[in-house]
Amino acid sequence: MKRTLVASILGIVASVATTVSSYGQGQVWFDNYNNANVNGPASGASSPISAAGGPINGTRIPSSFTVDLYYVLGTASDPGAGNPFAPGIGTLILSRSIGASTPGYVSPAIATIPNYVSGSITFELVAHGTAGGQGYLGHSAVLTLSSISTGTSLPGFLDQLQSFNVVPVPEPATFTLAGLGSAALLIFRRRRA
DSSP states (O other), X not given: OHHHHHHHHHHHHHHHHHHHHHHSEEEEEEOOSOTTSTTGGGXXXXXXXXXXXXXXXXXBOOTTOXXXXXXXXXXXXXXXXXXTTSOOSSEXXXXXXXXXXXXXXXXXXXXXXXXXXXXXXXXXXXXXXXXXXXXEEXXXXXXXXXXXXXXXXXXXXXXXXXXXXXXXXXXXXXXXXXXHHHHHHHHHHHXXX
């Protein structure tokens, strides 16, 4: 009798723990379309990602690029704001490619944020890829939402996401040559002194 009662209680506790953990997450649509328009980018895109410099200067990034979605629970600022080579804030939650027929726009998907229960949450996009033999990198301004969908609610959108540019990444050979030149100057200065 006692064993049956203990087993029943353990079963109920496990069931409650599973239910609580499955609802301890939030969801958001990961895309950069004008989400007020159900037709997407064809009739009013709001935040495309473009290239500034290099062989694809002034165009929207192609399908060879990947965009990463980072998040931080709560309100956060970006210590690397203004530096396109700075890492993304917080935790990487999802990576998506650029749509083949929609340059500059992320192929949409639902991003599930573990351990989100309520409150504000901050997102940042980081885009990277290669085009025309040149590597590119850049990130968006941070976007803080007061809350996102949880449980069985439909996911919300990354509304108010701003357009941003990716910039050419210097080749490692450039950094190597700069380092060798600096070392040679230091050695030359020491010998003269």
